[in-house]
Amino acid sequence: MTGAASTEMEHRAIAPNGRAFLKASSYLLPRETPGEEYPFRYTTGRTIYHFHTRTKTARAPQLHNAAPEMWVEICPSDATKLGVEEGDTVRVESPRGRLEAKARISNIREGVVFDPFHYGYFDQERDDSSDGYARAANELTITQWDPVSKQPVFKVAAVKVTKVVDNADGQGTRAPTTTASAPVDGIDGLVLQTAGGSEAEATEKIGG
Amino acid sequence: MHIANYLQYLTKAETNLAEGFRKIGEAHAAESDIFYTTDTLAKQCEAHAEKLTPFCKEYGKEGTTEPDRLYHELFVETRSGGLGLLRDMQDLYLMASACDIAWTMVGQAAQGAHDMELLKVVNTCEGQTTIQLKWLRTRMKEAAPQALLVAS
Numbered sequence: 485m486t487g488a489a490s491t492e493m494e495h496r497a498i499a500p501n502g503r504a505f506l507k508a509s510s511y512l513l514p515r516e517t518p519g520e521e522y523p524f525r526y527t528t529g530r531t532i533y534h535f536h537t538r539t540k541t542a543r544a545p546q547l548h549n550a551a552p553e554m555w556v557e558i559c560p561s562d563a564t565k566l567g568v569e570e571g572d573t574v575r576v577e578s579p580r581g582r583l584e585a586k587a588r589i590s591n592i593r594e595g596v597v598f599d600p601f602h603y604g605y606f607d608q609e610r611d612d613s614s615d616g617y618a619r620a621a622n623e624l625t626i627t628q629w630d631p632v633s634k635q636p637v638f639k640v641a642a643v644k645v646t647k648v649v650d651n652a653d654g655q656g657t658r659a660p661t662t663t664a665s666a667p668v669d670g671i672d673g674l675v676l677q678t679a680g681g682s683e684a685e686a687t688e689k690i691g692g
Numbered sequence: 693m694h695i696a697n698y699l700q701y702l703t704k705a706e707t708n709l710a711e712g713f714r715k716i717g718e719a720h721a722a723e724s725d726i727f728y729t730t731d732t733l734a735k736q737c738e739a740h741a742e743k744l745t746p747f748c749k750e751y752g753k754e755g756t757t758e759p760d761r762l763y764h765e766l767f768v769e770t771r772s773g774g775l776g777l778l779r780d781m782q783d784l785y786l787m788a789s790a791c792d793i794a795w796t797m798v799g800q801a802a803q804g805a806h807d808m809e810l811l812k813v814v815n816t817c818e819g820q821t822t823i824q825l826k827w828l829r830t831r832m833k834e835a836a837p838q839a840l841l842v843a844s
Contacts (some may be wrong), residue, residue, distance in 0.1 A: 488826035489833075515728065627724035631827055 489632060514640040515626055516579075518595065522642035524562070526578060528601045528621040529639075532663050537604040546684050554585040554603040554619050555659040557592045558645065560668055570671045571651030578643045581623030586657040589668050597643055598665075599624075695801040696754035702794040703744040704756065708763040709787045710737035716780045719770035723777065726831070730784075733824050737791075740817045747810050762790060774839035778832060785828045792821045 498505070518525050533550040534541040541547045556574050558566070568574055574587045576597060583599070592598055599621040608619060628637040656675030659665040667675045717730030766783040770776070795818040802810040 488823060488828075488830035490826075512732065626728070628728040629725060631725065631729055631830065 516642040524597045526641040526643040534602040557590045557598040573648040578624035588657040588659040696751040704759040706741040710734040774843045
């Protein structure tokens with residue numbers, strides 16, 4: 485942990501004179517590391533096409549179509565071990581929660597599972613699962629934050645991954661192909677390529 | 693020579709503080725930040741006690757029961773609610789203060805005895821205890837207005 489708030493006297497004592505200070509803190513092991521029951525390292529993040537929970541970006545058709553639904557990224561060797569192929573639906577579970585989404589076989593690091601955190605519930609009907617919801621990445625993350633900056637611990641947790649159903653429609657997962665979520669070589673033929681299309685075209689004439 | 697007395701006092705106080713952090717963290721587990729931070733700090737206290745153990749052996753036995761009396765006075769039962777959290781953290785503050793001043797005393801003795809190994813341990817741990825106190829103060833200040841003025 486980084487510590488605690490400093491008093492005015494402590495702050496003045498270091499004579500800041502307009503300078504900013506970088507404070508070092510000693511390394512702490514992540515709260516959760518992969519183990520027997522939860523063998524994968526779980527990390528969450530963004531895709532370029534959305535902002536936060538998409539309350540704005542999901543309403544822009546081009547952005548929505550570039551990344552319309554939740555996905556789970558795993559690497560080819562982990563996918564083979566799990567018997568998972570591109571487009572199959574997988575369940576990701578941590579000690580706190582679970583989600584189900586289609587798998588994207590990407591060039592992510594071995595042993596690591598990535599989920600975008602953009603997909604909440606504002607545009608989704610409650611499903612009939614026991615807890616009502618199974619989509620948001622933050623159902624799985626730890627409810628912890630830095631005591632001073634309040635930065636939440638969204639980047640490290642431990643999860644297990646299981647296959648739920650085979651890819652029913654034969655289509656790839658609808659994750660962007662233009663970013664880190666791009667599919668690995670060999671399966672890209674299966675996948676709908678992300679493109680702006682005619683909707684993204686624009687012309688502007690200046691000066692009549 | 694009574695350095696053994698303070699070493700025992702500090703080791704016991706750190707062990708008791710670790711237990712206090714755990715007990716109070718679990719009692720207020722609904723406050724996620726309390727639960728996780730107290731767990732981190734409990735481990736830190738346990739590491740402090742462990743670092744002191746070889747010096748307790750080296751300087752011999754001179755028993756002290758004060759930290760245990762303090763522990764039983766402070767951590768017999770935890771409280772609930774906003775005010776309860778504040779009071780529980782205040783108890784942790786008292787126990788951590790006992791550790792803090794004991795580190796200073798052990799540091800003075802280590803310097804006097806030219807015990808560089810012990811001094812190294814003091815220099816590492818003392819600062820962490822100071823931060824524990826500062827964290828408690830920060831978190832208590834944050835909780836105080838709601839607990840003291842709004843909650844009924």
